Amino acid sequence: MEAKKENSGVIAGPTNPMVTPLLTDLYQFTMAYAYWKAGKHQERAVFDLYFRKNPFGGEYTVFAGLEEVIRFIANFRLTEEEIAFIRESLSDSCEDGFFDYLRGIDCADVEVYSIPEGTVVFPKIPLLRIEGPIAVVQLLETPFVNLINYASLVSTNAARHRNVAGKSKTLLEFGLRRAQGPDGGVSASKYCYVGGFDATSNVAAGKLFGIPLRGTHSHAFVSSYMSLDEIIDKSLRRKDGSSTCEDFVSLVQTWLSKIQQWSNSLRGIFGETNQSELAAFTSYALAFPNNFLALVDTYDVMRSGVPNFCAVALALNDLGYKASGIRLDSGDLAYLSCEARKFFSSIEKEFGVSDFGKMSITASNDLNEETLDALNKQGHQVDAFGIGTYLVTCYAQAALGVVFKLVEINNQPRIKLSEDVSKVSIPCKKRCYRLYGKEGYPLVDIMTGENEPSPKVGERILCRHPFQESKRAYVVPQRVEELLRCYWPGISDKTRETLPPLKAIRERCIKQLELMRPDHMRRLNPTPYKVSVSAKLYDFIHFLWLNEAPVGELQ
Ligand SMILES: Nc1ncnc2c1ncn2[C@@H]1O[C@H](COP(=O)(O)OP(=O)(O)OP(=O)(O)O)[C@@H](O)[C@H]1O
Ligand SMILES: O=P(O)(O)OC[C@H]1O[C@H](OP(=O)(O)OP(=O)(O)O)[C@H](O)[C@@H]1O
Ligand SMILES: O=C(O)c1cccnc1
Numbered sequence: 001m002e003a004k005k006e007n008s009g010v011i012a013g014p015t016n017p018m019v020t021p022l023l024t025d026l027y028q029f030t031m032a033y034a035y036w037k038a039g040k041h042q043e044r045a046v047f048d049l050y051f052r053k054n055p056f057g058g059e060y061t062v063f064a065g066l067e068e069v070i071r072f073i074a075n076f077r078l079t080e081e082e083i084a085f086i087r088e089s090l091s092d093s094c095e096d097g098f099f100d101y102l103r104g105i106d107c108a109d110v111e112v113y114s115i116p117e118g119t120v121v122f123p124k125i126p127l128l129r130i131e132g133p134i135a136v137v138q139l140l141e142t143p144f145v146n147l148i149n150y151a152s153l154v155s156t157n158a159a160r161h162r163n164v165a166g167k168s169k170t171l172l173e174f175g176l177r178r179a180q181g182p183d184g185g186v187s188a189s190k191y192c193y194v195g196g197f198d199a200t201s202n203v204a205a206g207k208l209f210g211i212p213l214r215g216t217h218s219h220a221f222v223s224s225y226m227s228l229d230e231i232i233d234k235s236l237r238r239k240d241g242s243s244t245c246e247d248f249v250s251l252v253q254t255w256l257s258k259i260q261q262w263s264n265s266l267r268g269i270f271g272e273t274n275q276s277e278l279a280a281f282t283s284y285a286l287a288f289p290n291n292f293l294a295l296v297d298t299y300d301v302m303r304s305g306v307p308n309f310c311a312v313a314l315a316l317n318d319l320g321y322k323a324s325g326i327r328l329d330s331g332d333l334a335y336l337s338c339e340a341r342k343f344f345s346s347i348e349k350e351f352g353v354s355d356f357g358k359m360s361i362t363a364s365n366d367l368n369e370e371t372l373d374a375l376n377k378q379g380h381q382v383d384a385f386g387i388g389t390y391l392v393t394c395y396a397q398a399a400l401g402v403v404f405k406l407v408e409i410n411n412q413p414r415i416k417l418s419e420d421v422s423k424v425s426i427p428c429k430k431r432c433y434r435l436y437g438k439e440g441y442p443l444v445d446i447m448t449g450e451n452e453p454s455p456k457v458g459e460r461i462l463c464r465h466p467f468q469e470s471k472r473a474y475v476v477p478q479r480v481e482e483l484l485r486c487y488w489p490g491i492s493d494k495t496r497e498t499l500p501p502l503k504a505i506r507e508r509c510i511k512q513l514e515l516m517r518p519d520h521m522r523r524l525n526p527t528p529y530k531v532s533v534s535a536k537l538y539d540f541i542h543f544l545w546l547n548e549a550p551v552g553e554l555q
């Protein structure tokens, strides 16, 4: 009964209203027609959705996009308008009966088994197994691949940036303006959060998914000010509300003079700071006294931006407010962050302002895995990184090659052969398991035929490379995790897995990444994670291969 209740729960439509049954390739409809015309459309097919190679030269991938897939099939239904358009687009010879058939289809008799979203996954293992009438499942191929491909790619990219930056850093996704269109932008914000980013600057994504929003200000704000005279309302109430400072601008100027005198007595690193920058900072502080953050690189970081920031921050401190920090957006980020930190620490000492040395430093400007790695090697004092272009465009790899292949029809296993062994599909409706070793790390993933007994804890099992005969190993698993779960039961009596909230998907992803053996995760020459098949499935693949491959004749 419980299952029934679960299965009948209403699932909202896809986040992007452009995701409709027409968001597919024309050939899915032409094939659907040909299946229908041949009376084959109801034949029960099984497809696997998987990818062949990990992206970014790495040895792991984060699986994402499942929720959108389920939202899509839960609401899959063609409208009259859509059917009319398909009729116009197909050949005139297509019979009316097909359009009546299209009128009646939905995904009630489709079953979807999937690895949970946010899981770390590997090539060849089905991320999803889709079973149903062949004509319907064929229509799902393109939207499914579309919904999984970029989601998994950008989540993986985010996870890789997190891996280099380290756990303690704040990672901000700033990519909307550079993303591949509006959906690219919104999807990037969603899936970078899944991959371990902390927040986004994308307001729509904040509203849609509840992702924390963060932001600073731009150079335009700084350069839009000409002088302090522009500030008309100079008053600021103390944080505790006990009194009001009538001239905050003067308080800032007083602090700037003190800093100048002190600094000159030491090394004299700056003379006059840029007054229009000071006006912009002061004005921003008056608008946001509780979270004053300043972009300090418009004119000169150490001769102007940082001292101006400190003057405003110290004035705020007098009134009981704590400034948030600075952002650096150009120059040598390692060097400048260290210099800024030194300056903050000496202000803390000189003026006795506790924690001033811990002021947050955010860095941005064309950051990517390599620059983060370089900054780490040089040593830096950055607390938060704002990353846009390289992250959301997945600059280092354009796509994850997700594919959708027929593995069984009418209970008959099917195989797709290729000159390239890595492109040969693994036939049969399969079960997939992750086997864990003594030290708690995942050791190997294994695929078995659907009716084979599952691997057991403490029982030795032979894991074979699917195509290379000599590559095999015995494994005694300490833990066995079945990977594919039922997310859409169709006509089966299985219970539907609930779709977790985004935050839970993100937490799963972070935990999963932490669980991996470090040598699989390193950036340079990572160790490949093993993906295998059972001995029985191995034999069957090769039997089918020989059966289907024509024997050549030499002349
Ligand atoms: N210490 C560092 N080590 C390695 N790369 C760095 C370091 N500091 C900054 N970078 C990167 O170097 C590049 C500098 O970009 P660019 O040459 O365009 O200069 P810029 O700092 O933006 O200067 P400007 O704004 O004056 O044009 C950016 O990609 C940035 O992330
Ligand atoms: O550098 P990204 O990783 O893409 O991160 C986002 C960038 O967007 C903003 O500036 P924008 O690029 O619009 O202008 P700028 O580089 O000239 O400052 C911001 O200052 C960052 O530098
Ligand atoms: O808030 C920011 O600092 C920000 C947002 C988007 C792009 N670059 C910077």
Ligand SMILES: [Mg+2]
Residues within 6 Å of the ligand: 365, 366
């Ligand atoms: Mg830029």
